Amino acid sequence: MVKVDARGDACPLPVVKAKKAIAELNGAGEVEILVDNEIAVQNLTKMAQQKGLVYSAEKLAEREYSVRFTVGKAVPEREEKTEACAPDTRTDTVVVIASDQMGEGAEELGKTLLKAFVFSLTQQDKLPKTILLYNGGAYLTCEGSPMLEDLKALEAEGVEILTCGTCLNFYGLTEKLAVGGVTNMYVIAEKMLGAGNVVKP
Structure with a gap:
């Protein structure tokens, strides 16, 4: 299993790191990403859905989450736009x-x-x-x-x-x-x- 620590990383870095780790598997295996907020979890699970990956998410502790991807044979990727981050949380x-x-x-x-x-x-x-x-x-x-x-x-x-x-x-x-x-x-x-x-x- 490839483990990636993306705690403290701002969007879209957790997704970028996850994609890189998945690519390094060369076809099959597991990737676990550690993040520190629910928005990152949502972004990662959204990416998994887009890629047709089996995934699970678990809250390990306060501000610590684990998202796991199981990668089988390479799935043809749909053409994707730039990763959409969480909804804009800024106020006026x-x-x-x-x-x-x-x-x-x-x-x-x-x-x-x-x-x-x-x-x-x-x-x-x-x-x-x-x-x-x-x-x-x-x-x-x-x-x-x-x-x-x-x-x-x-x-x-x-x-x-x-x-x-x-x-x-x-x-x-x-x-x-x-x-x-x-x-x-x-x-x-x-x-x-x-x-x-x-x-x-």
Whole structure:
């Protein structure tokens, strides 16, 4: 049996890894994919149905699932479009981060709170559509940011991450941007005015 650990991988990586493992079997055998969310399970079982594979799915623990494929003789594949990921889970909410800390008071506490807030966004069932960062918030999308991995995880889930170019330039961070894209005040205003909700931590 070929075992693939796709825990922590964003769509469509679990499906991509599963297809690669199935191809490596050269015709027959079993593949087990470990994932950490139900959406990945749904995407993998959908792929199995498309390919006519025998499959089973099992919840092993909290945020740990096993999906197994039994591959017999090679089944001719139907022409497929690019793998469809889970339904869009983003809302029309825009999150605006204008500082490298959350709230007023102790700076160290403010930074800890903001890091926890950004991590908490990654755990939501409904994600924001866009995260806008300006002024001191520009530091968060740059090299050395303690929340870079969480922002990259959100971007991988389809969340648009935009940092103010004027702010990056002002703080000398233009070359250090490590996630998302650069934007301007016109777009920031447009995104905020067009949002169903604007959340400012």
